[in-house]
Amino acid sequence: MLDRPHQYVPKAYWTIGRDTMAGDAHAEHERARRFRDAALPYLDDVFTLARYLMRNAADAEDAVQECYLRALRHFDSYRGPAMKPWLLAILRNVCNAEFARRGRQESPTDFSDHEPAAEDPPMWQEPQASPEAAMLRRQDGATIRRLVAALPQPFREAIVLREINDLSYQEIAHVAGVPVGTVMSRLARARTMLRSAWNVAEGAAL
Amino acid sequence: MNCAEADILLHALIDGELDAGHARDVEAHVASCPACAGKLESFRAMREAMAGAGLKDAAPARLRSRIEAALPAPSAQIIAPRQFFQPSRRSFFGGFAVGTALSAALAASLVLTVVRNDQDQTIANEVVSAHIRSLQAGHLMDVETSDQHTVKPWFNGKVDVAPPVIDLTAQGFTLLGGRLDYVDGEPVASIVYQRRKHVINLFVAQRLGTKQAGAKTETIQGYNVRHWSEEGLDFWAVSDIAADELDEFGQKIADALGPHPAS
Numbered sequence: 001m002l003d004r005p006h007q008y009v010p011k012a013y014w015t016i017g018r019d020t021m022a023g024d025a026h027a028e029h030e031r032a033r034r035f036r037d038a039a040l041p042y043l044d045d046v047f048t049l050a051r052y053l054m055r056n057a058a059d060a061e062d063a064v065q066e067c068y069l070r071a072l073r074h075f076d077s078y079r080g081p082a083m084k085p086w087l088l089a090i091l092r093n094v095c096n097a098e099f100a101r102r103g104r105q106e107s108p109t110d111f112s113d114h115e116p117a118a119e120d121p122p123m124w125q126e127p128q129a130s131p132e133a134a135m136l137r138r139q140d141g142a143t144i145r146r147l148v149a150a151l152p153q154p155f156r157e158a159i160v161l162r163e164i165n166d167l168s169y170q171e172i173a174h175v176a177g178v179p180v181g182t183v184m185s186r187l188a189r190a191r192t193m194l195r196s197a198w199n200v201a202e203g204a205a206l
Numbered sequence: 207m208n209c210a211e212a213d214i215l216l217h218a219l220i221d222g223e224l225d226a227g228h229a230r231d232v233e234a235h236v237a238s239c240p241a242c243a244g245k246l247e248s249f250r251a252m253r254e255a256m257a258g259a260g261l262k263d264a265a266p267a268r269l270r271s272r273i274e275a276a277l278p279a280p281s282a283q284i285i286a287p288r289q290f291f292q293p294s295r296r297s298f299f300g301g302f303a304v305g306t307a308l309s310a311a312l313a314a315s316l317v318l319t320v321v322r323n324d325q326d327q328t329i330a331n332e333v334v335s336a337h338i339r340s341l342q343a344g345h346l347m348d349v350e351t352s353d354q355h356t357v358k359p360w361f362n363g364k365v366d367v368a369p370p371v372i373d374l375t376a377q378g379f380t381l382l383g384g385r386l387d388y389v390d391g392e393p394v395a396s397i398v399y400q401r402r403k404h405v406i407n408l409f410v411a412q413r414l415g416t417k418q419a420g421a422k423t424e425t426i427q428g429y430n431v432r433h434w435s436e437e438g439l440d441f442w443a444v445s446d447i448a449a450d451e452l453d454e455f456g457q458k459i460a461d462a463l464g465p466h467p468a469s
Contacts, residue, residue, distance in 0.1 A: 032278040043273070047265035061269045070427075073335060089342055096430030099422045100446050141259040148261070162221065162257045169223050177341075187221075188214045191249050198252065 033073045039068065042084045045165050046091050052160045053095040055149055063098065067091040085171040088161065120143055139201060147197045155190035162187055207235040212242045221249055329442065330433065331416040332389045334426045337407045337444035340385060340396070345407065347383035347398055357384040360397050362413040368396040368437060369410035379406065379455055389414060389442075399455070406445040406455060414440035421456055423449050432456045436463055 046067060050060035067090050068159075078086060139147070148159060154176070161172045169187075173180045207215070212235045218224045219232045236243045340346050349360040358371040364386050373381050381404075382398040391407060399406040421434035430452045432443045443456050 028278050036274075036277055040270075040273070043265045044262060045269060047269065048261075048263045051263050057266075060333075061266065061272075064265065064269060065272055065276070066427075069276060070338070072277065074339065093338060093342070099447065101425075101428045141254065141258070141261060144256060144259050145261060163253065164261045169218070169221070184214050184218055188217045191217060191252065195248060195252055198344060 009012065029041060032072075035072050038083050039071055039075075042087050045084055046087050048164055049088055049157075049160055050091055050095065052149060052156055052164075053092065053153075054098075059098070062108060062132075063091060063094050066094045070094065081171065081174055084165070085167060085174050088165060088167070089175045089177075092157070139198060144198075145202055147194055147201060150197065151190060151193055154186055155193060158183060158186040159190040207231050208241060209235075212236065212239070213245070216242065216245055216246045217249065220246070220253055242426055248322060253425055255391075326433070329390055330424065330426055330431050333407070333409050333414075333442045333444050334397070334429050334431060336387045336394075336409065338427075339406075340387070340398075340407055341405060346385065348385045350383040352381045354381060355380070357397065360384055361386075365393050365395045365411065367395070367410065367412045369397060369439070370437070370459075371397055372459055374399065374455070374458055374462070377458050379458065401445070401447050401451060401455070404445055404447045406443055406447065406452070408459065409442040409444070410439055412439060414442060421453070421460075423453055423456075425449065434460065437462055460461040 043064070047060060047064050050059060050063045050067070054060045054063055067087065070090050070093075071087055074090075148156060151159065157176060160170060161167045161175060162169075167175065169180050169183050172183045172187075176183065176186075178186075212232055215224065215228065215232045216236065219229055224232065236246050246268065349357055351357060352373070354371040354373045358368065361369055361384060369384075371381070371384065377382060378401060380400045382400050385396045385398060385407075387394050387396045387407075387409065389411070392411065392414075394411045394414065395411050396409045397410065399408065415433060417435040417440070418433055419435070421432055423430060423432040425431070429444055429446055430449045432441075432452050432455075434441050434456060441456070441459065443452055443459075445452055445455075447455075
């Protein structure tokens with residue numbers, strides 16, 4: 001056995017260990033089952049947001065696992081909102097804590113695998129004078145992902161929560177911790193930036 | 207409605223977030239404004255293109271099983287945290303992935319040891335949880351005021367101590383208010399401060415962990431936690447500000463309490 005065990009025990013777990021020993025094993029199992037039924041259906045949603053916030057799959061996986069551990073620990077005090085925004089809010093805190101720990105450095109994105117960044121056209125420009133819907137050509141999924149991933153954080157988060165996680169404005173406001181009005185202006189800005197980048201990418205593709 | 211308003215509201219229209227009255231207003235404006243009509247159309251097209259592009263990721267199967275494995279299993283008397291000790295790619299999230307492969311038996315015995323000996327660690331985890339909860343639940347403050355003479359009496363009868371409430375606004379830590387919280391099953395006073403955009407929860411109780419002669423600062427889940435004891439009270443400060451700033455905060459509180467309690 002180790003001489004100094006304290007240093008080797010990940011702090012995050014041992015609430016689980018203690019609760020289990022102190023409480024009834026059956027109740028603990030029941031609680032875990034309820035948590036599994038309630039939270040696991042949103043794993044893809046949580047992973048998707050993690051992927052766009054952390055910007056690469058490896059960090060995203062770590063963040064999601066940490067998110068679920070925290071959610072399990074706080075499950076007893078969970079009283080709403082809906083499970084999906086609750087989980088996404090926890091995930092967002094996990095990601096922010098990680099960025100704070102790293103000192104605000106974002107890790108390299110793995111969204112740009114398909115195109116070398118150096119040859120990318122400028123990401124966005126001011127909106128065209130008369131943008132026509134007909135001009136907006138369909139982009140393939142990989143290109144759209146790259147365009148979304150290149151948006152600055154608050155806008156990227158807003159557009160992902162809206163278009164991919166399919167949250168309401170109210171739920172986005174909860175996850176991002178801002179008023180609904182801010183959500184609206186961020187979404188407007190996000191879509192405007194995205195559309196410009198979209199048009200630029202289109203120009204490059206032609 | 208003018209174009210500037212429509213610029214924002216047409217997104218809410220696309221997203222189905224407008225009530226009937228506002229939706230009619232936006233539609234009326236768009237009908238008479240080709241520029242806004244063009245925007246509406248292009249944003250709608252973009253939204254449809256995104257919806258059809260399969261942008262949602264499926265979580266990898268190994269991630270799902272990692273999480274499944276971490277949930278308490280019915281047969282286990284003690285949940286051995288073996289799942290967490292798998293060799294990880296690298297250390298991530300502070301104490302979370304230890305990057306060391308320990309056997310399940312060893313890990314289980316460590317949990318036992320720690321549970322018996324290290325009550326402070328429980329408290330430290332709980333105050334971090336309470337801090338996170340306070341940020342998430344929209345329940346940061348029960349009494350919201352920068353006036354220390356309002357915060358202090360508010361705690362009367364709610365907790366069994368009169369927590370010192372010290373205004374450090376002049377020193378860069380703004381007093382936001384107070385909150386009743388529960389840590390380790392006991393009611394605890396939390397005094398809420400702000401440093402720039404960062405919230406600091408200062409938990410105060412008569413007995414919250416072992417008495418610390420000197421202050422001790424550690425990092426849990428990316429949050430800094432500083433614990434010290436003074437005037438027969440235990441203090442736990444939790445925040446995401448840098449450790450040295452939290453130390454400065456703790457020092458200022460301790461100084462203010464000093465030989466002549468300030469409050």
